[in-house]
Structure formats: structure tokens, C-alpha cells
Amino acid sequence: MKNFVTVILIVFTISLSAQNYIEHKVKTGETIESIAKKYLVTPFDIFALNPDAKTKFQPNTILIIPNSKIKNEPIEEESRELIGYKKHKVKRRETLYGLSKKYNVSEDDIKKANRFLYSENLKKGDKIRIPKYKTFVSKQTLRNTVRKYTVLPKEGKWRVAYKFGITVAELEDLNPNMKPTLQPGDELNVPNIQDKEEKAIEAEYNYYEVLPKEGFYRLKIKTGLTQEELEDLNPELKDGGLKVGMVLKIPASVDTSENMSNVETTKLETSLKNFETKKIALMMPYRLNRIDTDSVAEAKAMIKKDKLLSIVLDFHIGVRMALDSAKQLGISTDLKVFDTHYQASRTSELLNENDFSDYDAVIGPMEEKSFDRVANALKRDRVPVIAALNKPKEVYGNVFQTIPENKLLQKAMIDFVKADSLKTKVVIIADQAHREVSNMLKKEFPNAAQIYSEKDKKTGKDEYFVYPVRLENMFPKGKTYVFLETNSMPMASSVISMLNGLVVDRKEIVLVTLKINEAFEGKDVDNNNLSNLKFHYPSVNKDFDEEKSNGFVKAYRKEFGVSPSKYVARGFDLTLDILLRLATEDNLYEASNDSIETEYIENKFRYNKSLFGGYTNEAVYIVKFDNLRIVEAN
Incomplete structure (x- = not known):
């Protein structure tokens, strides 16, 4: 036998x-x-x-x-080697662009060889070095060869990965210089499978990348699709099961950011397990090059008049206090601070002069171009880059956008009103510029009454007021929600005053808006009226509760003699959240699935991986005026 x-x-x-x-x-x-x-x-x-x-x-x-899919045909790879420099004296009207074309090198190559060009313009008479390269062409034969693939219209990297049966991470490994957004005609390395084995891409479907620790239950909450429905769309699930990085076919109508249920607050302190020292970079525009540090008086004067510097220093203090709090929990941090000068050129110098590949996270920079350069430079090493005080233009796969999108704030406010079973009516008051917003609200609340501001009969221009008679008999007994959508201070103050006068005889009027702005904070808006109307609005953060014991607030007051600003609280909350997440998993990606929602002094965080990019915070507050205080609404 x-x-x-x-x-x-x-x-x-x-x-x-x-x-x-x-x-x-x-x-x-x-x-x-x-x-x-x-x-x-x-x-x-x-x-x-x-x-x-x-x-x-x-x-x-x-x-x-x-191994039967592999054709083992070698592919040509170009590489180059710096062999020296040519000296060049700049002539009148010569530009970097012209020199790059003349010598067949890039403008960035010239800047790297002449670092002063990052901060200064090219001038007549400058003596610069032009790098000379030798190009080598070699044929690379991998153990399992890849082949070139030309990206088709409407194909993103998720669709390409699905087509060739690999994960997005594997596609990125095969293409280290791949752009975050693919364009038709881009050439990519892909597994050299036979054409008949490529999966078909269908226009009526979207493609979703499975995140760490994401099972069928989480996918059901996020997509509304059961395990059986997902298996019908993706037959390979029946044999191999659900795996991290898989690209799944889902209906195009499914929005993975819209079906999130309420998540209970997670206490990360109870599940710490990774106590290796965390390496964090803080890249902020301190602009110390503009301050005479030898003159205390001049430094103080600069801080008082420079609003940006004041914000940055407040945020920095919050970061330092978070490091102290984390240390008490056994989490050590190696923090490196970098001054970006609020200049993209200086940020590029920092990237060239320092190796960030082993950092656990980089917080900042604030300036848009600087942030984009850092995120783009570090995405290959999958170093998380945190947009702490700004919304990035491009949310790469390694970007954590901590400020929620406006549409999430709006949705939170609409859902809050919908959930109130005691409401008897909804009224929408808007100026002429907010007609589109008013109509969107009308779709959400079909029975709502719409009122617009008056227009000048001759010019047609908005006059930003509403006649009081139009509000009469508009509010029955019981609770009525009023959406007020305007950026006009005069309109906001007059409407708020009129509504406050109508709160009589068992009539309850609750004022709400989708986006708080200066119109509600003008000098003519009485906060007593806002409190009487229980004014509600969505917010990224809340004010800390003065009545509750708070060790962070006490420590700050003891040190500085005043209450912490919202920027101090944000620096503390954001940094402590990053350190705690890093202490619960091997990296920030694994610790940031959408089932984890954390909350600290004034901010909370729940990250959702977007279909075509990085992680966005979807945790928002609904706050309200209550006895002249702004508190979280329940």
C-alpha cells in the first residue's frame, strides 16, 4: 500500500x-x-x-x-547613473525650462544640483552645475515575468487590480512610480496572464478593496450586501474566502460611505499591546527664519500679531501634552519637529535631507502644495501622513484626512432632524444664493415649506430679508424645525429675531443650519435668541465641558493660567489618538477601520477608507445653544 x-x-x-x-x-x-x-x-x-x-x-x-500563466518574456528597464557635472553660466533670458530642454535633463535635476534654486530664481550671471547622466538599458527577467498594460478610459487602479486578480498593494509594488489617479494611456506592469484569463470590467459595477479586519459582517453594514450576494458577484469568495486587499465587484449604486451605522466609542487604553517607541514627525510652518530669537520682546510681538504662528504654537503645545499623557500609559515617542516655513520649496528640501521611510506617522504640513509633496513622496513607503488642520487637495492612499467633508456634516444634521419623532413640521428659509440647498432639503423633507428672501423688483438682486407676514401661521403647536441657510448677517439677525418672537403658546421652534458661518456670529445676532431657539448645527469639534473634571484642561490652566484654545485641544486629541492607535496594532492602517470611533477633549475620530484614496474622518458632532453655552446635542 x-x-x-x-x-x-x-x-x-x-x-x-x-x-x-x-x-x-x-x-x-x-x-x-x-x-x-x-x-x-x-x-x-x-x-x-x-x-x-x-x-x-x-x-x-x-x-x-x-506557473502556467507566465510567458517568461524579459522586459526592458531603463536606469541611469550620475557621471559628473557640466558648468554653465546663465545668460540673459535663459530659464530652467530652456536649460532642461537644452541639456536633456529635468528642471528638478538642475535644482538638486544647485539647491539655492529651490528658494531663488535663476538670474543672469549665475554659475550653475548641469548634471550629466549615463543611461543603461537592461533586460529584466523576473521569476514570474510581468508585462506592460495600457490603461483604458475610466480605469482606476482598483479596476486594473481586479482585472488581473491581484490586490491594489501588489499593483503598487509592481509600479512604484504609479500615479495616484490613473489616466488613459498610462503604462503599468501587470502579471503576465493570458488575455482570456483577464476578468471583464463592467461599467455598471464599482470595485472595492477589502480592508484589514473587514469581514462579511462589516461589509454588510457598509455596502448593504449579504455574504451570499457578494459571493454571487465574486465567485472566488466561495473557494478562497475574504482576504485583505482583495478587490471585490459591487453594484455602482452602492456608496460605501453612506451606510455607516452609529459606532460605540472605543476605549483604546484598554487594548494596548505594541509598546515599541513610536517615531513621529511634526511638520509645521513655525517660520522661525522670520523671528529674531535673540530678542524676547520681538518674538512675543511676532506671536501676538501672526495669527498662523499662534495657531501652530497652540497646536504644538497640545502635541507635547499628548506625548506626556501617552508616556503615562507606557507609550514612548521619538518626536522630530520640522519647520516647513510655509513654503513648498523648503518642504522639498526637508524631504531630500531626511529619511522618513521608517516613521510611524507624519503630522502636517499645513500648506497645500507642501502637504501634497510629502504625501506623494512617502506613499511608496506607506508612511501615514496626517492632514491635521487642513483638507488635502489629493487624498492619496497613505493620507488621513482628519477634518470631515462638508457633505458628511450636512448629512449628520439632516439625519438628526429626521430621527426626531416629536417634530410636527419642517420649514426651510434661504436666501437666493442658497436655492439649490433649499431644494435639496425639500427632497429630504417633501412636506417642508420653503421661504426665500425678497428680491428687488427692478434689478432682481437679493435684498436679504423676509417679510414678517410670511412667517405668520407657519408654526403650529408642537415642535417645528427651521433650516436657515444664508451667509448674510442682516438676514440671519432679522429672521432669528422674528422666529424668537413666535415662540409662544406651546410652540417650540428649533433653529438649525447645515453649515455654521459668520452670519450666525454677527454682532446683531443675540445669543439669548439662539438659546431660546435651541440653535443646532453640525461641527467638527465641540467645546469641552467646563462642569466635568478634566485633567488635560486643569494641567493647561495650571501651566498657562488660561483655558486651552481649540487648536491646543486639537493638537492633544489628534496626537493622543494616533499614539493610542499605534499602540493597539502594528501600524495606523490596521488600527483605523471604520468600527473604531474614539473621542477625547473636543474631537472624535472614525476613519473610513475611501474607494479611490486614503482615510477620511467621518465622526461629527451636532451641537446646540443651551443657556448661552454650546453643548453636544443628544
């Missing part, structure tokens, strides 16, 4: 060899995903030939790896 089994194994092995398969002996630390990545196949391909690997996967196990 034993000999018979041996013969069968020999025959099977010969058969596999004839079909061009590979044997792999599992090493300690390897996973199915890492082995699949090594051979440029998918985990599902391995499970198909090794079904026992689902339950019996351990070192020294022999796996059969499919």
Missing part, C-alpha cells in the same frame, strides 16, 4: 512538472498572501491546488504553485 501511494505521488509530481507548476516549501513567517505575491499569483490560485492550506498551513509544508 505504501509503495502504491509513493507511485501515485511520483506520477502526480511528473504530471505537475509537465504542466509547468512550481513546488514551494513554506518558511517561518510566510503567509499565503506573501507567497502569492512572490510568485505573482493570487491566494485563490494556491488554495485551488492546495485546499488543505486553508486549515493546515505551517512551516515546511509543500505547496503547489501554478
